[in-house]
Amino acid sequence: MPSFRAPRGTRDLLPPERTAFVRLERIAAELAARYGFRPIETPLFEQTGVFERGVGEATDVVEKELFRLAPRSGEGETWALRPEPTAGLVRAYVQHGMQTWPQPVRLTTTGPMFRYDRPQAGRYRQFWQFDVEVFGDPGPAVDAELIELAFRFYAEAGLNPPDAYVNSIGDEACRPAYVEALAAFYRARIHRLPALERQRLERNPLRLLDSKEPAMVELNADAPTITDRLCAECAAHFGEVRAHLDALGIRYVVDARLVRGLDYYVRTAWEFFPVGARGTQSALGGGGRYDGLVERLGGRPTPGIGFGIGLDRVVLALEAQGADSVTEPVPLxxxxxxxxxxxxxxxxxxxxxxxxxxxxxxxxxxxxxxxxxxxxxxxxxxxxxxxxxxxxxxxxxxxxxxxxxxxxxxxxxxxxxxxxxxxxx
RNA sequence: GUGGCCUUAGCUCAACCGGCAGAGCAUCGGAUUGUGGCUCCGAAGGUUACGGGUUCGAGCCCCGUAGGCCACCCCA
Missing domain, CATH: 3.40.50.800 (Anticodon-binding domain)
Structure with missing residues (x-):
């Protein structure tokens, strides 16, 4: 008799822990409804191209971490488990002609995501995410609204207010020039780059920016930042996002070195971490704007923005801060x-x-x-x-x-x- | 994907220098007929993660594999 166990990187959510997840899912659904988001559910797997085109072929998520399903003989297409919710939602938006719905379209979903990377505490091959997306609203006000919504979720979950890092990573008009300037900066110092970083330089110079290699941290202190190279439109947009956040009394830090791992982001990008713990495997959530994505997946040009919150990470953070453990219902x-x-x-x-x-x-x-x-x-x-x-x-x-x-x-x-x-x- | 540490009962852990695998908790049962969280007694629970090797003898030493964890990477 073989002894079976849950596949690597997955785990069973046993009664007390599952109850904690159910509680978060309930808060997510109730909160999303209060903010005017309508629930949607898309398949756990999609045609591989949805992610390759949607998330970006050069990203780690697609290149190394995609959970590809073995094709069945005779089937003409290949599938992959979703590594994140946005690409599938955009595919659904296009497929069902949601551009004919009253705009903007606000959608929410919560469920498991899959990434084939090496497991570690807080990093699983199957993990759960609460996700909201807004299609057809160019911002900037909605950008701030979503960040505020995330803070509200953490608060109602009982989590201490996390640290929020916000940046604008530009758009097609200004980012290419910045990436070129950044690449030039690194090329001029190539002798100081670790071998791994030299390879990444050619593929995606932006990603060198948030490297945690001590040598890179030192180097990056002098690296050019996107902030003062934003085009006028992006700079104005980011300024308005910040003004709206300030008006809401949101506490955040502008981090000019924040980039995100998914190709589709433009302009506003943000991440949340437990207070004072911006370490690895601890990100509580993140999001950003993806104005070109609907078009990339075959739709009409449509602005988009959204975020995902990692429920596993929130449960972990609640435990770490010593929150009361959930009480399961008992019979009368x-x-x-x-x-x-x-x-x-x-x-x-x-x-x-x-x-x-x-x-x-x-x-x-x-x-x-x-x-x-x-x-x-x-x-x-x-x-x-x-x-x-x-x-x-x-x-x-x-x-x-x-x-x-x-x-x-x-x-x-x-x-x-x-x-x-x-x-x- | 790279490097490192770890793996003994469901859980938390013992086991001398390589010499009979144990405890606490949890589970189940009993303590004279229909009444409790405590107590007492008992049972069950193990291919020491898995597979090889060394040895008279391996939980312990060596190799491989799997899984977990840590750092990197990446992100949620």
Whole structure:
């Protein structure tokens, strides 16, 4: 017999942890609705090209981390599990002609994403993300609105306000010149670049900027920044984003070296980290503007912007800051019996109580009364309904497990009685 | 993907120099007939991650593989 286990980089979310995720998902859904986002669900996998064109072929996410599905013989297309939600949502926007919907279109989804990289704490091959996207709004006000929404989510989740880093990475008009200037800067100092960074220089000079190599950190202090090379339009846009953030009282840091790993971002980009912990594997979320993406995937030119929040990371951060662990629901009452074998009566009574809207567990394991009561007490139930001989007279014992007292109650009165007790805390 | 550390029961961990694999918690059962979280007693739970090698003998030493973790990388 082989011993099976969850695939590398995946994990089972067992009851206490899954409850924490459910709570975050509920907050996400409620919050998104409050901000006017409509729920949407797209497939967990797409044609590979959706990600290659959407996310960018030269990105690590596509080049190294894409979870490609083995094609079946005879099928003409190949698929990959989604590494992020935006490309699939853009594909859906184009496919369903959402440009004919009232603009802007605000969409939200929450679910698992997949990246085939080497697992580590906080870095999984399957992880969960809460995502919102806005199509058809060029900003700048909505850029600030989304950042504020993310802060609201963290707050309602019970997380200390994270550090927010914001930047503008320019657009087609100004970024090429900047990238060239940056490449020239590094080429002039190529002897100081580590071997790995020399290779990346030719492929994507922007990514050298946020390297954590000590040699690079030192070098980057003198590197040209995008900030003072933005075109007039981008500079004005970024200025307005900041003005809106300031008007909302949002605390953030402008980080001129912040770039993002996905090709589609233009102009506004941001990331969130736990306070004072801008380390690896700790990013709580991030987002940005992607004005050219809809067009790249075959749609009409449409501005877009969105963010993703890593639910796994939020759960981790909540634990790290010592937040109260989630409490799982416990039944109000447990139906137990003096006669272990008389399960039919216990099940029938529990069924009636549940039909009346009450949270009730029936102890159907055939164990003696003492063990049944012990289990009820240990799971935190407030009452035990004890079924015994008096059932012949239409009576059960209603036992208050906290007070260790009980009294006979007509079975017919039980639902109303328990419902009344349930309302008093 | 690169380098490093780690892996003993469901969980947390012991096991001398290479010499009979253990404890606590958790689980299940019992403590004279229908009443509790405590206590007492007991049971079950292991191919010491997996596969090789060295040795009279390997949880312990060596090699490989898998998984976890740390740094890089990358990001959520």
């Amino acid at each position: 009452a447990v139906v137990v019996g003096a006669e272990p074998g008389a399960t039919a009566a216990r099940l029938r009574i529990a069924t009636e109580l549940r039909a009346g809207g009450l949270s009730v567990r029936a102890d159907l394991a055939q164990r003696k009364l003492g063990r049944q009561l012990e289990a009820a007490v240990r799971e935190g139930a407030r009452f035990a309904v004890i079924v015994g001989d008096e059932l012949a007279d239409g009576l059960v014992q209603l036992r208050d497990l906290g007070a260790a007292s009980q009294k006979p109650v007509p079975l017919a009165d039980l639902p109303a009685l328990l419902r009344r007790k349930a309302t008093v805390a």
